[in-house]
């Protein structure tokens with residue numbers, strides 16, 4: 001077994017909720033925390049401070065401890081600073097989970113955390129976002145980060161997210177916004193697709209009309225330029241994504 005697969009492999013006992021622990025990954029994180037000890041950078045997901053963020057081949061600056069990316073640090077910062085996250089009992093659905101956000105949610109006792117993915121071993125349940133095996137109005141909160149651009153029938157997926165969200169609840173649904181008007185890969189030449197979409201598994205490039213799509217699925221949408229409230233020095237210290245507005249979707 002190669003090292004990557006070993007690190008992703010669930011080893012050990014789950015926490016009683018079906019979410020596996022990753023002792024090898026956690027041991028490596030402890031080691032990186034020692035190497036990168038310092039106080040110049042601060043991760044909003046795990047709350048720890050470091051001398052530097054890690055450089056990654058995807059041009060993102062990852063947290064030495066929890067490996068969070070800029071957009072997840074921005075999300076955790078938003079949830080912590082601007083919402084009632086953690087102050088009341090809520091159920092949260094995380095679509096296509098990441099380790100850092102799973103750990104962030106687990107740190108709040110009153111958050112019932114449920115994660116799904118079509119195949120990821122990190123996910124608690126495997127299911128298709130276009131056909132969710134949940135009752136209507138099951139969740140108070142939904143987080144769906146950079147998933148919809150991979151789904152062939154995006155409206156079906158969005159309508160499913162709307163269906164399982166409780167009335168009065170809200171979701172944050174993010175995609176890369178690349179252009180003015182959303183375009184399908186099938187409408188682009190190979191050269192255009194390479195230039196606009198960049199990644200082979202992105203089925204479309206979303207534009208600023210993404211909010212309209214969310215509204216068609218049923219949501220009331222507010223586009224929040226949350227990152228704009230931070231100074232350049234704070235953006236560097238907290239390693240936040242400067243490019244993403246947050247799409248807050250209420251039901």
Ligand SMILES: [Zn+2]
Nearest residue numbers: 043046063066
């Ligand atoms: Zn972190």
